[in-house]
Amino acid sequence: MNSPDKSTRLPNAAFLIAENLRLDVGGGALLADLSFSLHPGLSLVRGGDGRGKTSLLRLMAGVLVPSSGQVRRGEGISLYYQCPESSEHDAIPAHAWLAALRPNYPAWRASEAPALIEALGLAEHMAKPMYMLSSGSRRKLGLLAAALCGAQLLLLDMPYAALDGRSCRWVHDLLGEAAAGQTQAWVLADYELPAALAGQKLAALIDLGD
Template structure:
C-alpha cells in the first residue's frame, strides 16, 4: 500500500534572480501527485521548471530529490528527472521510435508496456518512423508527454502540456495525470495558467505571490 503525498523533492533556501523569476530564501516540499505551478503572466513558470530540472542554477540553496542533492551529484539527480522543453530542437533528427529508445535507456524505471498504451492513446503509431522535425507542434508535444509518463522518473516536469493538443489527446493526457495523482508514487509538476480539469492537485505554487 502506498503512502499518500510522500515527499519527493525537498527545496531548501533557494536564492535565484533570472529574468522575472526571483526567489529569496525559498523553501518548499514537492510531494507525490500533481503540483500546479502558475504565474499571472506565464513568464517565469518555465524558468521555475528549468530550475527544478537542474538547467538553471540557484545562487544558494539546495534541491534534494529522493535523497540525491542536485548541487552534490547533478548526474544522479538528473537521472530521476524528466524534463524536455516543448520547443527544443535537440531531438529533431531522431525518429520518434529512436527518441523513445533513447529515453528508455536513460530511465531505470521506464515502462515499455505503459509506453505502448500511451502511443495508442495519443495516436502516435503513424508517426513512429518519422523524424521529429517533420512533426507538427501538437504531435511533438504528444511525443514528449508519452515519454514523460512512461519514464517512471521520480520528478516529471511538463510545461503547458495541453497546448496545441486536439481534444481527444488532451482528455487522454488529463486521464494520465489523474492516474498518476492517484498512484502517489511520482511527483508531476505542471506549469500552466490554470489547473488541469478533473485532476486532483497535491499543491499549487503561485509564482506571482513570490515575486
C-alpha cells in the same frame, strides 16, 4: 547555489526540496524567496505569462542554476523533464528519440507503449524525424515518454498546449491518476489547474502570481 543533488537524504520523505530560491534575469528577480517540497501526487506551478513557470521547472531539473538558494533532490529519485521545444534531437526519428531515453529509466513500461502511441494518435508519426513533427505532436511524444518512463519525479511544462481534444482528455486521465498515486511526484506548470482536474487534491501549489 546548488543544482539538484542526486544523493541527498531529504526530511519527511520529500522527493525534492527547494529553499529560498532566487533567479535573477535581466537585472531583476524573476523568482524570489521560493521554498517548497515535493511529495508523491500531483503538484501545480501556476502563474501568468512571464512569471517564471518554465524557469522554475528548469531549476528543479538542474538545467538552470539559481542566483541564490538551493534545490535538493532525494537520494535515488529519478527525474523526467518534458522539454518538447528542444531542437537537440531534430534529425532523428521519433521512435529513436524514445528508444534513446529508455536506458536511463530502469522502470520503463515498454509493454504499454503500443497502446499509448495509438491513444495519442502518434503511430503515423513515429518514423518521422523530430523536426517534421508539429508542436502538438512533439508535446504528445514528450507526454508519451513521461507516461512510459517510470521516473519518480516528473516535470511537465504546459502539457496541454497545442493538443487536440482527445489528447487533452488523455492528459486529464493521466494527471488524475497521478494525483492519487503514492510512488510518483508529478509537477504541472500551467496558467491554472484545468477544470477537469478541479476535484483533485494537490500535493503542493506553487503560486507565482498573475
